[in-house]
Amino acid sequence: MGYEVEKxxxxxxxxxxxxxxxxxxxxGTERPFVGEYTDTKTEGxxxxxxxxxxxxxxxxxxxxxxxxxxxxxxxxxxxxxYIEDRSMGSIRTEVRCANCGSHLGHVFEGEGYGTxxxxxxxxxxxxxxxxxxx
Numbered sequence: 670m671g672y673e674v675e676k677x678x679x680x681x682x683x684x685x686x687x688x689x690x691x692x693x694x695x696x697g698t699e700r701p702f703v704g705e706y707t708d709t710k711t712e713g714x715x716x717x718x719x720x721x722x723x724x725x726x727x728x729x730x731x732x733x734x735x736x737x738x739x740x741x742x743x744x745x746x747x748x749x750x751y752i753e754d755r756s757m758g759s760i761r762t763e764v765r766c767a768n769c770g771s772h773l774g775h776v777f778e779g780e781g782y783g784t785x786x787x788x789x790x791x792x793x794x795x796x797x798x799x800x801x802x803x
Contacts, residue, residue, distance in 0.1 A: 674720040674769035685719065692795050693719050693771040696756075696763065701736025704794025709738070713801040721798065722768035724748050731784055737774065737791050741784035749773065749790075764790060771796065 676684070681694050691697035701707075706715070715725040715738075725740045733739035743749045747767055754763040754775065764773045774792035782789060 672768060672770045674722075676769075681719070689718055689795055692793050696754075696772040698774075699737075699793045699795045704737060706738045706794040706797055706799060707736065708732075709799065711799060711801050713799050714744070715740075715792075715797045715799055717766040717769060717771055717773070718796050718798050719771040720766060720769035722748060722766055724766065724773065724797070725790070725792070727799075727802075731782065733782060733789055733791070735789070735791055738794055738797070740790040740792065741782070741786045741788055743790065751776065764792065766796075773797075 682690055685693060688699070692699055712727045714723050715727070716723055723744050725744055729740045729742045731739055731741060750765050750767045752763040752765060754761040762776050764776050765771060766773060773796045774790065777789045777791060778787050780789055
């Protein structure tokens with residue numbers, strides 16, 4: 670699948686820190702409760718750390734107490750893509766940036782949070798950059 674932003678593995682390694690590369694390009698996961706944006710209340714737009722595409726707005730962020738930033742909806746339906754993930758012995762839905770294919774986290778449904786959608790986009794802080802509102 671072609672992405673608008675495509676770089677070689679070497680280019681990604683040069684642009685990203687080893688920790689960012691592990692999560693964004695190799696679908697790693699940062700430890701819970703250590704991410705920069707886990708409890709952030711700042712208003713603004715969350716962008717992909719790898720390509721700066723707009724992904725989520727702070728207005729859809731909520732406290733899920735899961736250890737990672739949680740959102741109930743992406744900025745636009747086509748800003749993220751969904752990949753079936755069978756890596757952990759169960760079927761999960763991986764969320765990637767639709768612009769560059771970087772791993773962001775996973776989306777879960779039916780957990781009963783009081784949000785407008787019944788979804789929780791569980792996103793690694795290290796995959797994001799927050800652009801505060803003016």
